[in-house]
Amino acid sequence: MHPVRKQRLIFVLFIITAASTAVALMSYALRQNINLFFAPSQIVAGEAPVGVRIRVGGMVVEDSFKRAADSLDASFVLTDGPGQTRVYFSGILPDLFAEGEAAVAAGVLAEDGSFMASEVLAKHDENYTPPEVADAMKKAHEANQ
Amino acid sequence: MASFYQWFHRMGSPRWFYEKSGRWLPWLAAAAFLLIGTGLIWGLVFAPEDARQGNSFRIIYIHVPAAFLALAGYYVMAVAGAIGLIWKMKLADMVMKSAAPLGAALTFVALFTGAVWGKPTWGTYWVWDARITSMLVLLFLYLGVMALQHAYNSLDTAARASALLALVGTVNIPIIYKSVDWWYTLHQPATIKLTGAPSMHPDMFRPLLLMILGFYAFYALVLILNTRAEILHRERRTGWVQSLSE
Amino acid sequence: MPSTANRTNRSAAGQGTGFGAILIRDLLIAFRHRGEMANPLIFFVMVGTLIPLAVGPDPDRLSQLAAGIIWVMALLASLLSIDGLFHSDFEDGSLEQLLVCPKPLWLLVLAKILAHWLVTGLPLTLFSPVLGLMLSLPAKGYGTLVLGLALGTAALSLIGAIGAALTVAIRKGGLLLSLIVMPLYMPVLIFGASSVQQAVQGVSASGTLAILGALLAFSLLLAPFASAGALKVGFNG
Numbered sequence: 001m002h003p004v005r006k007q008r009l010i011f012v013l014f015i016i017t018a019a020s021t022a023v024a025l026m027s028y029a030l031r032q033n034i035n036l037f038f039a040p041s042q043i044v045a046g047e048a049p050v051g052v053r054i055r056v057g058g059m060v061v062e063d064s065f066k067r068a069a070d071s072l073d074a075s076f077v078l079t080d081g082p083g084q085t086r087v088y089f090s091g092i093l094p095d096l097f098a099e100g101e102a103a104v105a106a107g108v109l110a111e112d113g114s115f116m117a118s119e120v121l122a123k124h125d126e127n128y129t130p131p132e133v134a135d136a137m138k139k140a141h142e143a144n145q
Numbered sequence: 146m147a148s149f150y151q152w153f154h155r156m157g158s159p160r161w162f163y164e165k166s167g168r169w170l171p172w173l174a175a176a177a178f179l180l181i182g183t184g185l186i187w188g189l190v191f192a193p194e195d196a197r198q199g200n201s202f203r204i205i206y207i208h209v210p211a212a213f214l215a216l217a218g219y220y221v222m223a224v225a226g227a228i229g230l231i232w233k234m235k236l237a238d239m240v241m242k243s244a245a246p247l248g249a250a251l252t253f254v255a256l257f258t259g260a261v262w263g264k265p266t267w268g269t270y271w272v273w274d275a276r277i278t279s280m281l282v283l284l285f286l287y288l289g290v291m292a293l294q295h296a297y298n299s300l301d302t303a304a305r306a307s308a309l310l311a312l313v314g315t316v317n318i319p320i321i322y323k324s325v326d327w328w329y330t331l332h333q334p335a336t337i338k339l340t341g342a343p344s345m346h347p348d349m350f351r352p353l354l355l356m357i358l359g360f361y362a363f364y365a366l367v368l369i370l371n372t373r374a375e376i377l378h379r380e381r382r383t384g385w386v387q388s389l390s391e
Numbered sequence: 392m393p394s395t396a397n398r399t400n401r402s403a404a405g406q407g408t409g410f411g412a413i414l415i416r417d418l419l420i421a422f423r424h425r426g427e428m429a430n431p432l433i434f435f436v437m438v439g440t441l442i443p444l445a446v447g448p449d450p451d452r453l454s455q456l457a458a459g460i461i462w463v464m465a466l467l468a469s470l471l472s473i474d475g476l477f478h479s480d481f482e483d484g485s486l487e488q489l490l491v492c493p494k495p496l497w498l499l500v501l502a503k504i505l506a507h508w509l510v511t512g513l514p515l516t517l518f519s520p521v522l523g524l525m526l527s528l529p530a531k532g533y534g535t536l537v538l539g540l541a542l543g544t545a546a547l548s549l550i551g552a553i554g555a556a557l558t559v560a561i562r563k564g565g566l567l568l569s570l571i572v573m574p575l576y577m578p579v580l581i582f583g584a585s586s587v588q589q590a591v592q593g594v595s596a597s598g599t600l601a602i603l604g605a606l607l608a609f610s611l612l613l614a615p616f617a618s619a620g621a622l623k624v625g626f627n628g
């Protein structure tokens with residue numbers, strides 16, 4: 001083959017191979033739940049690993065918030081529609097935390113399906129639902145229909 | 146098309162740009178002053194307090210425009226660098242060189258105001274979350290470009306090498322942003338979305354819009370001033386510059 | 392046009408693209424300077440010794456930090472060695488020969504990067520389990536650590552080559568090189584360290600490793616061309 005054409009061929013093959021590898025690996029990675037974020041319905045369905053640090057996101061159910069009288073222990077229920085998970089947390093909740101609003105809890109799932117949070121994050125804008133939560137709710141909604 | 150190329154090439158002449166831009170400066174300065182002045186007074190005095198954050202949210206009127214321009218400024222720098230690389234246009238090199246410190250300063254302002262805002266809102270000056278960390282990386286990218294600019298003695302090499310670095314950075318910014326975003330998400334969500342209605346109350350949003358426009362005008366003003374200074378410095382031995390001082 | 396074609400034709404005839412020649416040459420040079428080859432490894436182990444001295448010998452705490460520390464050290468070791476990628480060739484003038492040679496420069500650069508990875512990144516990868524032991528990394532993490540480092544150090548070598556090419560003509564460019572390259576290293580570090588952490592926690596790290604692989608493929612797309620361009624810029628100026 002003509003050397004110049006051969007060089008061009010190598011160039012084109014190289015680009016195609018590298019680009020398609022990158023795309024294939026990315027699409028594989030995106031199908032995995034790599035940031036370990038779960039919706040309550042996924043936890044109910046047993047998709048989340050037990051004993052590993054994961055994150056759960058959803059809306060705080062109205063009237064589900066309980067606080068112990070003599071300590072900082074608190075618990076509340078997160079929901080994404082079909083599923084509900086009770087979250088236990090000990091500590092000071094962020095100011096923006098409220099019932100009926102979105103919250104994300106990071107912690108460990110116990111065997112009985114309750115969630116032991118070591119950190120609770122609330123989102124500050126009323127109109128806002130964290131994209132992960134919105135996604136999870138949409139998916140759960142679609143699955144319901 | 147032909148007239149466009151003519152315009153494009155004339156734009157490449159530092160002298161032409163210097164003369165032309167002198168006429169834009171008063172307008173830009175007036176626009177920047179009016180927009181920022183109105184925006185500041187409106188935002189700091191007349192806009193309602195935020196229901197949850199109280200008055201501390203008002204720092205948004207500096208923080209968000211600075212962050213906007215810091216990111217946009219990187220693309221201005223990279224595009225100028227690309228034009229300089231491809232068409233070997235000297236003016237683009239100078240614009241690029243002027244854009245780097247300006248962008249770095251705006252990034253720093255965004256980081257600093259973010260830290261000040263973080264104290265009352267999150268209870269801490271610094272949080273390792275996605276957007277703050279990405280801004281910090283952006284500052285590093287700016288500093289890298291500036292450092293490379295100063296490392297070369299030859300102006301042409303400096304311009305081309307830093308343009309290449311800026312372009313590599315441009316390709317990397319989305320990747321860095323995505324990976325940092327994945328790494329940790331805590332920051333409040335984007336309040337201004339390009340699509341859909343902003344989730345801020347209009348009374349709070351309008352002054353912010355004014356401030357963003359004002360910052361754009363201010364950015365253009367400072368960039369042109371910087372570039373003019375760079376032109377004078379580089380062309381100091383040419384006849385037309387020397388005739389300016391006479 | 393015909394004259395260029397002729398010239399290319401003559402010099403490229405029978406010698407392939409020059410990829411193999413450069414690869415073998417660089418490996419030979421590295422082999423003849425075996426002492427230098429060990430330096431990044433020694434650095435890697437020494438910093439591994441410093442950490443317990445600073446943090447304390449408590450195995451629980453060390454095992455929590457191990458994944459992150461090993462990755463940061465691998466990154467630093469790679470950063471230290473990448474400075475030399477083009478340097479000796481620049482000093483003895485052979486880099487200039489590569490630039491004027493009619494072969495595709497990006498392939499020659501790629502060969503140099505591959506050789507560099509074979510003599511620094513690969514030994515680092517193979518040596519990392521020892522460091523894992525020193526820092527009491529839990530047993531579940533080793534497979535992912537080695538696989539992740541193999542992919543990651545290759546990506547680091549590629550990205551670092553851009554910085555090395557940009558700073559090769561600058562005297563004392565070493566510090567500047569780290570300044571330029573470190574922000575670009577961050578995605579690799581993030582996914583590399585978290586893949587090990589995921590494996591340690593007993594979660595499948597395949598997704599994260601796939602992203603590391605994608606980063607490697609992406610840097611393969613970008614780095615050889617960007618470094619070749621940067622070398623040309625440095626010389627023409």
